[in-house]
Amino acid sequence: MHETAILPVDELAKLVSSDSSISIPPDYSFVSMAITRALIRQNKTKLHLLSVPQSGIQTDMLVGAGCVSTIETAAVSLGEFGPAPQVSAALKAGILEIIHSTCPAIHAGLQASEKGLPFLPLRGLIGTDLLQTRPDWIQLENPFGKNDPIVFLPAIRTNFAIFHAPFADRDGNVWIGRRRELATMSHAAEQTLVTVEEIRETNIMSDELTACGALSAMYVTAIAEVSNGAWPLGLSKIYSPDYSHLELYAKMACKRESFIQYLNEYVL
Amino acid sequence: MIEPKHTKTELLISEIAKMLDGLSHIAVGASSPIPGAAALLVRARSQLPVRVSVLSNEKHNDFTEGNRELFDCAAQGRIDAFFLGGGQIDGDANVNLLGLGNYPDFKVRFPGSYGSAYLYFLVPRVILFRQEHSCRVLVPKVDFISAPGSSPENIYRTGGPYALVTDKCIFSFDNQRRCFCLQSIHEGETISSVEQNTGFKFLYPEKILKTPPPSPENLKLIRTIVWKDISEIYPRFTLT
Numbered sequence: 001m002h003e004t005a006i007l008p009v010d011e012l013a014k015l016v017s018s019d020s021s022i023s024i025p026p027d028y029s030f031v032s033m034a035i036t037r038a039l040i041r042q043n044k045t046k047l048h049l050l051s052v053p054q055s056g057i058q059t060d061m062l063v064g065a066g067c068v069s070t071i072e073t074a075a076v077s078l079g080e081f082g083p084a085p086q087v088s089a090a091l092k093a094g095i096l097e098i099i100h101s102t103c104p105a106i107h108a109g110l111q112a113s114e115k116g117l118p119f120l121p122l123r124g125l126i127g128t129d130l131l132q133t134r135p136d137w138i139q140l141e142n143p144f145g146k147n148d149p150i151v152f153l154p155a156i157r158t159n160f161a162i163f164h165a166p167f168a169d170r171d172g173n174v175w176i177g178r179r180r181e182l183a184t185m186s187h188a189a190e191q192t193l194v195t196v197e198e199i200r201e202t203n204i205m206s207d208e209l210t211a212c213g214a215l216s217a218m219y220v221t222a223i224a225e226v227s228n229g230a231w232p233l234g235l236s237k238i239y240s241p242d243y244s245h246l247e248l249y250a251k252m253a254c255k256r257e258s259f260i261q262y263l264n265e266y267v268l
Numbered sequence: 269m270i271e272p273k274h275t276k277t278e279l280l281i282s283e284i285a286k287m288l289d290g291l292s293h294i295a296v297g298a299s300s301p302i303p304g305a306a307a308l309l310v311r312a313r314s315q316l317p318v319r320v321s322v323l324s325n326e327k328h329n330d331f332t333e334g335n336r337e338l339f340d341c342a343a344q345g346r347i348d349a350f351f352l353g354g355g356q357i358d359g360d361a362n363v364n365l366l367g368l369g370n371y372p373d374f375k376v377r378f379p380g381s382y383g384s385a386y387l388y389f390l391v392p393r394v395i396l397f398r399q400e401h402s403c404r405v406l407v408p409k410v411d412f413i414s415a416p417g418s419s420p421e422n423i424y425r426t427g428g429p430y431a432l433v434t435d436k437c438i439f440s441f442d443n444q445r446r447c448f449c450l451q452s453i454h455e456g457e458t459i460s461s462v463e464q465n466t467g468f469k470f471l472y473p474e475k476i477l478k479t480p481p482p483s484p485e486n487l488k489l490i491r492t493i494v495w496k497d498i499s500e501i502y503p504r505f506t507l508t
Binding site: 026028029052053054073074075076077079080083084088091100101102103104105107111122123124125126127128129130131133147148149150178179180181182183184236237243 | 298299324326331332333334335336337339343365366371372377379380381382383384385386387388389390412413414415416419420422423424503504
């Protein structure tokens, strides 16, 4: 049995080597912007990001900082603040590969992994051009039916799952509430790194009410305590997104010069 | 005192709500304030309980299994209606959410296909909502099919397009003939302004209606109960 390490956030980020694949949640679901900034400070390169199932500022910032070579995602945008400008620029420049997906296909791939299965079938998809872009998605006959084509998706496994959560305990159990995709991400990852608003003394597993919203330390490699670790994104009811800062990012990320200036002011 | 004159936004909310009456579970995607407001209006005026699941909003969604639950729920037949936009929508109700031009070298990129490649197949009443009504959006043929409007007989499909709502008019989708049929034209628009700005062919009913204004009762609900929730879910949204 491993013990979950409690580290400073920069040490947490050091566990991620360049070339790693990392699963990350969508902007509204416990994004660790603290690790994101640490990864940029450490000049990681050639990361493969898997959005579960879409992403925004986290992906845009990592791509703009030159940390990423491929993204697999159902969508990438800054939501109401428009497209993800650094992603668009990197695609245009040919320095980023994008693997297009659809939300339930990403969930299904991760679920296959957490069950130790090589694949899962998924409804829909047939007749889309998306299917044509994915040589790894295979249309077959339902082996239990007749004349019932269905698409089989390979299991998705990543080196890391990375997110932020409201709290953890000293044993490394992490409270994720009903954001259960974070558990699926962790089950399908070799290692899980989590930043939390606070590390509490009371064991999360000692009370059923907190235990049922927990990700067990079994899956968690290391945690770091970082208050406001999701900022400028929000964290559930604990704090709202910092809309004026998100707007500022969207503006500054539109041009290379001002994006670099953003990194200098807020990240490096 | 309720100001009787309505805005275009309120008209759209009122019209979309009519398409949702009687349904028991309506799901609304992120960044969809007008469909969201329509769903909340249906909930506010219904005698029966209506479940509205607004993704990405904790207060207005009862999912506890993370964001995969919406998709599982749809596959179980537990979602009655959902909304899709589209950078391009064609006359066969194919939807393109990925980009303009030839894949993979799109000239213009949209955010992505999201869950469309799946939900369009599995939610019985998918309402296409795109305010911009122009020939660049409503095209003869989409550049990329994120989700097809219809499927061959042998493809498992319990859902699909129900209507297309724009700033100019409302089309219903004719499942037999697999094309759109003009239903009503909003105030200030004409058949000719709709035709000139629609890149695909559509059917005309015997009588084309003017989209009616929201009733005073509905306007009152939109500006009170619905507004209270929707302004909390989408803090930057306005009714004007």
